[in-house]
Amino acid sequence: MNFLSDTTAPAHPKLIDAIAAANTGFASSYGNDAISARVEARLREIFECDLKVLFAVSGTASNALALSVLCPPDGAILCHDEAHIHRDERGAPEFYTGGGKLVPLRGEHAKIELAELDRALEEIPEGFVHASPARVLSLSNLTESGTAYTVAEVRERTVRLENRPAFVHMDGARFANALVSLGCTPAELTWKAGVDVLCFGATKNGALGAEAVVLFPSVADRFEMLQARQKRGGHMAPKMRFMAAQFEAWLADELWLELARAANNRAAALAAGLAALPGIEILHPVEGNEIFARLPEAVATRLRAAGAEFYQWPDGSARLVTSWCTQASEIESLLATARQISP
Ligand SMILES: Cc1ncc(COP(=O)(O)O)c(C=O)c1O
CATH class of the missing domain: 3.40.640.10 (Type I PLP-dependent aspartate aminotransferase-like (Major domain))
Structure with a gap:
Protein backbone atom coordinates (compact mmCIF):
# COMPACT_ATOMS: atom_id res chain seq x y z
CA MET A 1 0.00 0.00 0.00
CA GLU A 254 0.57 3.72 -26.68
CA LEU A 255 2.14 2.18 -23.58
CA TRP A 256 2.48 5.67 -22.01
CA LEU A 257 -1.27 6.21 -22.27
CA GLU A 258 -2.09 2.73 -21.03
CA LEU A 259 0.08 3.20 -17.92
CA ALA A 260 -1.40 6.61 -17.17
CA ARG A 261 -4.91 5.23 -17.60
CA ALA A 262 -4.12 2.41 -15.17
CA ALA A 263 -2.86 4.86 -12.55
CA ASN A 264 -5.84 7.18 -13.04
CA ASN A 265 -8.34 4.33 -12.79
CA ARG A 266 -6.87 3.18 -9.51
CA ALA A 267 -6.99 6.73 -8.17
CA ALA A 268 -10.63 7.07 -9.19
CA ALA A 269 -11.50 3.81 -7.41
CA LEU A 270 -9.63 4.84 -4.28
CA ALA A 271 -11.20 8.30 -4.24
CA ALA A 272 -14.70 6.89 -4.71
CA GLY A 273 -14.17 4.40 -1.89
CA LEU A 274 -12.82 7.04 0.48
CA ALA A 275 -15.52 9.58 -0.40
CA ALA A 276 -18.20 7.05 0.55
CA LEU A 277 -16.89 6.88 4.12
CA PRO A 278 -18.24 9.27 6.73
CA GLY A 279 -15.82 11.90 7.97
CA ILE A 280 -13.55 11.71 4.93
CA GLU A 281 -13.42 14.64 2.56
CA ILE A 282 -11.80 14.63 -0.89
CA LEU A 283 -10.36 18.12 -1.25
CA HIS A 284 -9.83 18.42 -5.01
CA PRO A 285 -11.45 16.82 -8.05
CA VAL A 286 -9.51 13.65 -8.82
CA GLU A 287 -8.57 14.10 -12.47
CA GLY A 288 -5.37 12.08 -12.56
CA ASN A 289 -3.45 9.84 -10.17
CA GLU A 290 -3.37 12.01 -7.05
CA ILE A 291 -5.86 12.21 -4.21
CA PHE A 292 -5.86 14.79 -1.45
CA ALA A 293 -8.12 13.70 1.39
CA ARG A 294 -8.94 15.04 4.81
CA LEU A 295 -8.86 11.95 7.01
CA PRO A 296 -9.94 11.72 10.65
CA GLU A 297 -6.80 11.31 12.75
CA ALA A 298 -7.85 7.83 13.89
CA VAL A 299 -8.27 6.68 10.29
CA ALA A 300 -4.88 8.03 9.22
CA THR A 301 -3.20 6.36 12.21
CA ARG A 302 -4.92 3.04 11.57
CA LEU A 303 -4.04 3.09 7.87
CA ARG A 304 -0.40 3.74 8.66
CA ALA A 305 -0.39 0.99 11.30
CA ALA A 306 -1.76 -1.39 8.65
CA GLY A 307 1.17 -0.52 6.39
CA ALA A 308 -0.32 2.13 4.15
CA GLU A 309 2.23 4.79 3.22
CA PHE A 310 1.26 8.31 2.18
CA TYR A 311 2.41 11.83 2.87
CA GLN A 312 0.78 14.31 5.15
CA TRP A 313 0.53 17.53 3.16
CA PRO A 314 1.33 20.92 4.75
CA ASP A 315 -2.40 21.70 5.04
CA GLY A 316 -2.86 18.54 7.13
CA SER A 317 -4.49 16.51 4.38
CA ALA A 318 -3.27 13.11 3.19
CA ARG A 319 -1.80 12.88 -0.31
CA LEU A 320 -2.24 9.48 -1.91
CA VAL A 321 -0.63 8.87 -5.29
CA THR A 322 -1.27 5.85 -7.47
CA SER A 323 1.06 4.63 -10.19
CA TRP A 324 1.02 2.42 -13.27
CA CYS A 325 1.55 -0.64 -11.08
CA THR A 326 -0.80 0.05 -8.17
CA GLN A 327 -2.80 -3.14 -7.67
CA ALA A 328 -6.57 -3.35 -7.14
CA SER A 329 -5.79 -5.38 -4.01
CA GLU A 330 -3.88 -2.44 -2.52
CA ILE A 331 -6.90 -0.19 -3.00
CA GLU A 332 -9.18 -2.83 -1.49
CA SER A 333 -6.90 -3.33 1.52
CA LEU A 334 -6.69 0.37 2.21
CA LEU A 335 -10.45 0.83 1.93
CA ALA A 336 -11.17 -2.24 4.06
CA THR A 337 -8.89 -0.87 6.79
CA ALA A 338 -10.48 2.58 6.60
CA ARG A 339 -13.97 1.02 6.83
CA GLN A 340 -13.03 -0.82 10.04
CA ILE A 341 -12.39 2.40 11.89
CA SER A 342 -14.67 4.82 10.11
CA PRO A 343 -17.52 5.94 12.40
C1 LIG B 1 4.49 18.90 -10.81
C2 LIG B 1 5.88 18.37 -10.75
N1 LIG B 1 6.80 18.87 -11.57
C3 LIG B 1 8.05 18.40 -11.60
C4 LIG B 1 8.44 17.38 -10.79
C5 LIG B 1 9.82 16.83 -10.99
O1 LIG B 1 10.59 16.61 -9.95
P1 LIG B 1 11.96 15.76 -9.96
O2 LIG B 1 13.05 16.76 -10.10
O3 LIG B 1 11.92 15.11 -8.66
O4 LIG B 1 11.96 14.81 -11.11
C6 LIG B 1 7.53 16.84 -9.86
C7 LIG B 1 7.95 15.79 -8.90
O5 LIG B 1 7.37 15.57 -7.89
C8 LIG B 1 6.22 17.35 -9.85
O6 LIG B 1 5.30 16.85 -9.02
Whole structure:
Protein backbone atom coordinates (compact mmCIF):
# COMPACT_ATOMS: atom_id res chain seq x y z
CA MET A 1 0.00 0.00 0.00
CA ASN A 2 2.59 2.48 -1.13
CA PHE A 3 0.86 5.72 -2.05
CA LEU A 4 3.79 8.03 -1.30
CA SER A 5 4.51 9.04 -4.87
CA ASP A 6 4.52 7.68 -8.40
CA THR A 7 8.31 8.04 -8.26
CA THR A 8 8.43 5.26 -5.67
CA ALA A 9 7.07 2.83 -8.27
CA PRO A 10 9.42 0.58 -10.23
CA ALA A 11 10.19 1.17 -13.87
CA HIS A 12 8.07 -0.76 -16.35
CA PRO A 13 9.82 -3.96 -17.57
CA LYS A 14 9.43 -2.94 -21.23
CA LEU A 15 11.53 0.15 -20.56
CA ILE A 16 14.19 -1.87 -18.78
CA ASP A 17 14.22 -4.27 -21.74
CA ALA A 18 14.63 -1.29 -24.07
CA ILE A 19 17.65 -0.08 -22.09
CA ALA A 20 19.18 -3.58 -22.34
CA ALA A 21 18.45 -3.69 -26.07
CA ALA A 22 20.13 -0.30 -26.52
CA ASN A 23 23.16 -1.59 -24.69
CA THR A 24 24.84 -3.04 -27.75
CA GLY A 25 27.72 -1.58 -29.68
CA PHE A 26 28.77 2.02 -29.99
CA ALA A 27 26.50 5.00 -30.53
CA SER A 28 27.08 8.73 -30.82
CA SER A 29 26.86 10.53 -27.51
CA TYR A 30 25.04 13.65 -26.26
CA GLY A 31 21.79 12.94 -28.10
CA ASN A 32 23.31 12.44 -31.54
CA ASP A 33 22.38 8.75 -31.65
CA ALA A 34 19.88 6.93 -33.83
CA ILE A 35 17.40 6.20 -31.01
CA SER A 36 17.19 9.88 -30.05
CA ALA A 37 16.51 10.73 -33.70
CA ARG A 38 13.75 8.12 -33.87
CA VAL A 39 12.14 9.41 -30.69
CA GLU A 40 12.18 12.98 -32.01
CA ALA A 41 10.48 11.75 -35.19
CA ARG A 42 7.90 9.86 -33.15
CA LEU A 43 7.21 12.89 -30.98
CA ARG A 44 6.62 14.92 -34.15
CA GLU A 45 3.94 12.44 -35.12
CA ILE A 46 2.38 12.39 -31.66
CA PHE A 47 2.34 16.19 -31.32
CA GLU A 48 1.61 16.77 -35.02
CA CYS A 49 4.29 19.42 -35.47
CA ASP A 50 7.94 20.04 -36.20
CA LEU A 51 9.37 20.07 -32.69
CA LYS A 52 12.82 19.71 -31.12
CA VAL A 53 13.54 17.55 -28.07
CA LEU A 54 16.26 17.25 -25.46
CA PHE A 55 16.31 14.58 -22.75
CA ALA A 56 16.96 15.30 -19.09
CA VAL A 57 17.24 13.12 -16.05
CA SER A 58 14.90 14.92 -13.65
CA GLY A 59 11.80 17.07 -13.83
CA THR A 60 13.56 19.83 -11.94
CA ALA A 61 16.38 19.91 -14.50
CA SER A 62 13.99 19.96 -17.41
CA ASN A 63 11.84 22.73 -15.89
CA ALA A 64 14.83 24.87 -14.94
CA LEU A 65 16.53 24.42 -18.31
CA ALA A 66 13.34 25.09 -20.25
CA LEU A 67 12.67 28.24 -18.24
CA SER A 68 16.26 29.39 -18.75
CA VAL A 69 15.70 29.68 -22.50
CA LEU A 70 12.37 31.46 -22.10
CA CYS A 71 12.99 33.97 -19.32
CA PRO A 72 15.78 36.56 -19.22
CA PRO A 73 17.50 37.29 -15.88
CA ASP A 74 15.33 40.38 -15.34
CA GLY A 75 12.06 38.77 -16.39
CA ALA A 76 9.20 37.28 -14.38
CA ILE A 77 7.69 33.80 -14.49
CA LEU A 78 4.03 33.73 -13.49
CA CYS A 79 3.04 30.44 -11.88
CA HIS A 80 0.66 29.01 -9.34
CA ASP A 81 1.58 29.46 -5.71
CA GLU A 82 1.65 25.66 -5.34
CA ALA A 83 3.77 25.13 -8.47
CA HIS A 84 6.61 22.67 -8.19
CA ILE A 85 8.92 25.25 -9.77
CA HIS A 86 8.04 27.65 -6.96
CA ARG A 87 7.79 25.33 -3.96
CA ASP A 88 9.88 22.28 -4.64
CA GLU A 89 12.91 23.01 -6.80
CA ARG A 90 15.22 24.73 -4.35
CA GLY A 91 15.45 27.85 -6.51
CA ALA A 92 16.63 25.95 -9.61
CA PRO A 93 14.48 28.08 -11.98
CA GLU A 94 15.87 31.29 -10.46
CA PHE A 95 19.39 29.82 -10.60
CA TYR A 96 19.20 28.65 -14.21
CA THR A 97 17.52 31.82 -15.47
CA GLY A 98 20.21 33.83 -13.70
CA GLY A 99 17.71 35.72 -11.59
CA GLY A 100 14.27 35.31 -13.20
CA LYS A 101 11.61 36.23 -10.64
CA LEU A 102 8.85 33.77 -9.84
CA VAL A 103 5.51 35.47 -9.25
CA PRO A 104 3.17 33.06 -7.45
CA LEU A 105 -0.55 33.39 -8.15
CA ARG A 106 -3.53 31.97 -6.32
CA GLY A 107 -6.33 29.80 -7.62
CA GLU A 108 -8.56 26.96 -6.44
CA HIS A 109 -7.41 23.38 -6.99
CA ALA A 110 -3.94 24.65 -8.02
CA LYS A 111 -5.23 26.26 -11.22
CA ILE A 112 -4.23 29.90 -11.72
CA GLU A 113 -7.37 32.02 -11.40
CA LEU A 114 -8.04 34.25 -14.40
CA ALA A 115 -8.65 37.31 -12.22
CA GLU A 116 -5.33 36.72 -10.47
CA LEU A 117 -3.52 36.46 -13.78
CA ASP A 118 -5.18 39.64 -15.04
CA ARG A 119 -4.27 41.47 -11.84
CA ALA A 120 -0.64 40.36 -12.03
CA LEU A 121 -0.37 41.40 -15.67
CA GLU A 122 -1.92 44.79 -14.89
CA GLU A 123 0.59 45.30 -12.09
CA ILE A 124 3.54 44.71 -14.43
CA PRO A 125 2.84 46.78 -17.53
CA GLU A 126 5.32 46.39 -20.37
CA GLY A 127 8.00 49.08 -20.34
CA PHE A 128 7.65 49.95 -16.65
CA VAL A 129 11.32 50.14 -15.67
CA HIS A 130 10.84 49.23 -12.01
CA ALA A 131 9.06 45.89 -12.40
CA SER A 132 10.22 42.55 -13.80
CA PRO A 133 8.23 42.12 -17.02
CA ALA A 134 6.14 38.96 -17.46
CA ARG A 135 8.12 36.75 -19.80
CA VAL A 136 6.76 33.31 -18.97
CA LEU A 137 3.48 31.84 -17.85
CA SER A 138 4.02 28.42 -16.33
CA LEU A 139 1.13 25.95 -16.07
CA SER A 140 1.40 22.49 -14.49
CA ASN A 141 -0.75 19.77 -16.04
CA LEU A 142 -1.63 17.76 -13.99
CA THR A 143 -1.62 20.51 -11.43
CA GLU A 144 -0.04 20.06 -8.02
CA SER A 145 -3.52 19.31 -6.64
CA GLY A 146 -4.08 16.49 -9.11
CA THR A 147 -6.52 18.45 -11.27
CA ALA A 148 -6.27 18.86 -15.03
CA TYR A 149 -6.46 22.13 -16.95
CA THR A 150 -8.78 21.51 -19.92
CA VAL A 151 -7.77 22.71 -23.38
CA ALA A 152 -10.12 25.67 -22.97
CA GLU A 153 -8.65 26.50 -19.56
CA VAL A 154 -5.12 26.44 -20.95
CA ARG A 155 -6.20 28.65 -23.84
CA GLU A 156 -8.01 31.14 -21.58
CA ARG A 157 -4.73 31.70 -19.76
CA THR A 158 -2.24 31.65 -22.61
CA VAL A 159 -4.29 34.10 -24.66
CA ARG A 160 -3.77 36.75 -21.99
CA LEU A 161 -0.07 36.93 -22.78
CA GLU A 162 -0.43 37.05 -26.53
CA ASN A 163 0.27 40.77 -26.87
CA ARG A 164 3.45 40.51 -24.78
CA PRO A 165 6.88 39.14 -25.68
CA ALA A 166 6.16 36.20 -23.39
CA PHE A 167 6.14 32.42 -23.60
CA VAL A 168 4.18 29.58 -22.05
CA HIS A 169 5.86 26.70 -20.25
CA MET A 170 3.97 23.58 -19.26
CA ASP A 171 5.26 21.41 -16.44
CA GLY A 172 4.07 18.05 -17.69
CA ALA A 173 5.62 15.81 -15.07
CA ARG A 174 2.21 14.06 -15.19
CA PHE A 175 1.17 15.18 -18.66
CA ALA A 176 0.06 11.67 -19.66
CA ASN A 177 -2.27 11.48 -16.66
CA ALA A 178 -3.86 14.81 -17.62
CA LEU A 179 -4.16 13.81 -21.25
CA VAL A 180 -5.98 10.52 -20.70
CA SER A 181 -8.23 12.13 -18.15
CA LEU A 182 -9.24 14.88 -20.61
CA GLY A 183 -9.43 12.71 -23.72
CA CYS A 184 -7.95 15.36 -26.02
CA THR A 185 -4.90 15.10 -28.28
CA PRO A 186 -1.34 16.01 -27.19
CA ALA A 187 -1.32 18.82 -29.77
CA GLU A 188 -4.63 20.26 -28.54
CA LEU A 189 -3.41 20.40 -24.96
CA THR A 190 -0.10 22.05 -25.84
CA TRP A 191 1.00 24.13 -28.83
CA LYS A 192 -2.49 24.44 -30.32
CA ALA A 193 -3.54 25.99 -27.00
CA GLY A 194 -0.56 28.36 -26.91
CA VAL A 195 2.08 26.30 -25.09
CA ASP A 196 5.65 26.91 -26.33
CA VAL A 197 7.57 24.37 -24.25
CA LEU A 198 6.44 21.13 -22.62
CA CYS A 199 8.49 19.42 -19.95
CA PHE A 200 7.23 15.95 -20.75
CA GLY A 201 7.76 13.55 -17.87
CA ALA A 202 8.04 9.80 -18.18
CA THR A 203 9.72 9.04 -14.85
CA LYS A 204 6.46 9.14 -12.86
CA ASN A 205 4.73 6.94 -15.39
CA GLY A 206 6.98 3.93 -15.93
CA ALA A 207 10.45 5.22 -16.82
CA LEU A 208 13.64 4.57 -14.89
CA GLY A 209 14.55 8.24 -15.27
CA ALA A 210 13.65 10.09 -18.45
CA GLU A 211 12.20 13.52 -19.06
CA ALA A 212 11.97 15.37 -22.35
CA VAL A 213 12.09 19.10 -22.93
CA VAL A 214 9.91 19.55 -25.99
CA LEU A 215 10.35 22.81 -27.90
CA PHE A 216 7.36 23.50 -30.15
CA PRO A 217 7.86 25.39 -33.45
CA SER A 218 7.43 28.84 -31.85
CA VAL A 219 10.68 28.34 -29.90
CA ALA A 220 12.43 25.53 -31.77
CA ASP A 221 15.16 28.01 -32.74
CA ARG A 222 16.21 28.04 -29.06
CA PHE A 223 17.33 24.43 -29.20
CA GLU A 224 21.03 25.23 -29.40
CA MET A 225 20.70 27.61 -26.47
CA LEU A 226 18.95 24.86 -24.53
CA GLN A 227 21.72 22.40 -25.32
CA ALA A 228 24.36 24.92 -24.28
CA ARG A 229 22.60 25.58 -20.97
CA GLN A 230 22.25 21.86 -20.36
CA LYS A 231 25.96 21.35 -20.97
CA ARG A 232 27.00 24.34 -18.92
CA GLY A 233 24.68 23.33 -16.12
CA GLY A 234 26.27 19.90 -15.98
CA HIS A 235 23.08 18.13 -17.04
CA MET A 236 24.02 16.83 -20.47
CA ALA A 237 24.06 13.03 -20.17
CA PRO A 238 26.76 11.61 -22.45
CA LYS A 239 24.92 8.30 -22.96
CA MET A 240 21.65 9.93 -23.83
CA ARG A 241 20.67 6.93 -25.95
CA PHE A 242 19.54 5.15 -22.77
CA MET A 243 17.05 7.90 -21.98
CA ALA A 244 15.88 7.92 -25.57
CA ALA A 245 15.48 4.13 -25.42
CA GLN A 246 13.12 4.51 -22.47
CA PHE A 247 11.05 7.05 -24.37
CA GLU A 248 10.96 4.86 -27.46
CA ALA A 249 9.53 1.90 -25.56
CA TRP A 250 7.20 4.13 -23.56
CA LEU A 251 5.71 5.77 -26.64
CA ALA A 252 5.44 2.50 -28.59
CA ASP A 253 1.97 0.96 -28.90
CA GLU A 254 0.57 3.72 -26.68
CA LEU A 255 2.14 2.18 -23.58
CA TRP A 256 2.48 5.67 -22.01
CA LEU A 257 -1.27 6.21 -22.27
CA GLU A 258 -2.09 2.73 -21.03
CA LEU A 259 0.08 3.20 -17.92
CA ALA A 260 -1.40 6.61 -17.17
CA ARG A 261 -4.91 5.23 -17.60
CA ALA A 262 -4.12 2.41 -15.17
CA ALA A 263 -2.86 4.86 -12.55
CA ASN A 264 -5.84 7.18 -13.04
CA ASN A 265 -8.34 4.33 -12.79
CA ARG A 266 -6.87 3.18 -9.51
CA ALA A 267 -6.99 6.73 -8.17
CA ALA A 268 -10.63 7.07 -9.19
CA ALA A 269 -11.50 3.81 -7.41
CA LEU A 270 -9.63 4.84 -4.28
CA ALA A 271 -11.20 8.30 -4.24
CA ALA A 272 -14.70 6.89 -4.71
CA GLY A 273 -14.17 4.40 -1.89
CA LEU A 274 -12.82 7.04 0.48
CA ALA A 275 -15.52 9.58 -0.40
CA ALA A 276 -18.20 7.05 0.55
CA LEU A 277 -16.89 6.88 4.12
CA PRO A 278 -18.24 9.27 6.73
CA GLY A 279 -15.82 11.90 7.97
CA ILE A 280 -13.55 11.71 4.93
CA GLU A 281 -13.42 14.64 2.56
CA ILE A 282 -11.80 14.63 -0.89
CA LEU A 283 -10.36 18.12 -1.25
CA HIS A 284 -9.83 18.42 -5.01
CA PRO A 285 -11.45 16.82 -8.05
CA VAL A 286 -9.51 13.65 -8.82
CA GLU A 287 -8.57 14.10 -12.47
CA GLY A 288 -5.37 12.08 -12.56
CA ASN A 289 -3.45 9.84 -10.17
CA GLU A 290 -3.37 12.01 -7.05
CA ILE A 291 -5.86 12.21 -4.21
CA PHE A 292 -5.86 14.79 -1.45
CA ALA A 293 -8.12 13.70 1.39
CA ARG A 294 -8.94 15.04 4.81
CA LEU A 295 -8.86 11.95 7.01
CA PRO A 296 -9.94 11.72 10.65
CA GLU A 297 -6.80 11.31 12.75
CA ALA A 298 -7.85 7.83 13.89
CA VAL A 299 -8.27 6.68 10.29
CA ALA A 300 -4.88 8.03 9.22
CA THR A 301 -3.20 6.36 12.21
CA ARG A 302 -4.92 3.04 11.57
CA LEU A 303 -4.04 3.09 7.87
CA ARG A 304 -0.40 3.74 8.66
CA ALA A 305 -0.39 0.99 11.30
CA ALA A 306 -1.76 -1.39 8.65
CA GLY A 307 1.17 -0.52 6.39
CA ALA A 308 -0.32 2.13 4.15
CA GLU A 309 2.23 4.79 3.22
CA PHE A 310 1.26 8.31 2.18
CA TYR A 311 2.41 11.83 2.87
CA GLN A 312 0.78 14.31 5.15
CA TRP A 313 0.53 17.53 3.16
CA PRO A 314 1.33 20.92 4.75
CA ASP A 315 -2.40 21.70 5.04
CA GLY A 316 -2.86 18.54 7.13
CA SER A 317 -4.49 16.51 4.38
CA ALA A 318 -3.27 13.11 3.19
CA ARG A 319 -1.80 12.88 -0.31
CA LEU A 320 -2.24 9.48 -1.91
CA VAL A 321 -0.63 8.87 -5.29
CA THR A 322 -1.27 5.85 -7.47
CA SER A 323 1.06 4.63 -10.19
CA TRP A 324 1.02 2.42 -13.27
CA CYS A 325 1.55 -0.64 -11.08
CA THR A 326 -0.80 0.05 -8.17
CA GLN A 327 -2.80 -3.14 -7.67
CA ALA A 328 -6.57 -3.35 -7.14
CA SER A 329 -5.79 -5.38 -4.01
CA GLU A 330 -3.88 -2.44 -2.52
CA ILE A 331 -6.90 -0.19 -3.00
CA GLU A 332 -9.18 -2.83 -1.49
CA SER A 333 -6.90 -3.33 1.52
CA LEU A 334 -6.69 0.37 2.21
CA LEU A 335 -10.45 0.83 1.93
CA ALA A 336 -11.17 -2.24 4.06
CA THR A 337 -8.89 -0.87 6.79
CA ALA A 338 -10.48 2.58 6.60
CA ARG A 339 -13.97 1.02 6.83
CA GLN A 340 -13.03 -0.82 10.04
CA ILE A 341 -12.39 2.40 11.89
CA SER A 342 -14.67 4.82 10.11
CA PRO A 343 -17.52 5.94 12.40
C1 LIG B 1 4.49 18.90 -10.81
C2 LIG B 1 5.88 18.37 -10.75
N1 LIG B 1 6.80 18.87 -11.57
C3 LIG B 1 8.05 18.40 -11.60
C4 LIG B 1 8.44 17.38 -10.79
C5 LIG B 1 9.82 16.83 -10.99
O1 LIG B 1 10.59 16.61 -9.95
P1 LIG B 1 11.96 15.76 -9.96
O2 LIG B 1 13.05 16.76 -10.10
O3 LIG B 1 11.92 15.11 -8.66
O4 LIG B 1 11.96 14.81 -11.11
C6 LIG B 1 7.53 16.84 -9.86
C7 LIG B 1 7.95 15.79 -8.90
O5 LIG B 1 7.37 15.57 -7.89
C8 LIG B 1 6.22 17.35 -9.85
O6 LIG B 1 5.30 16.85 -9.02
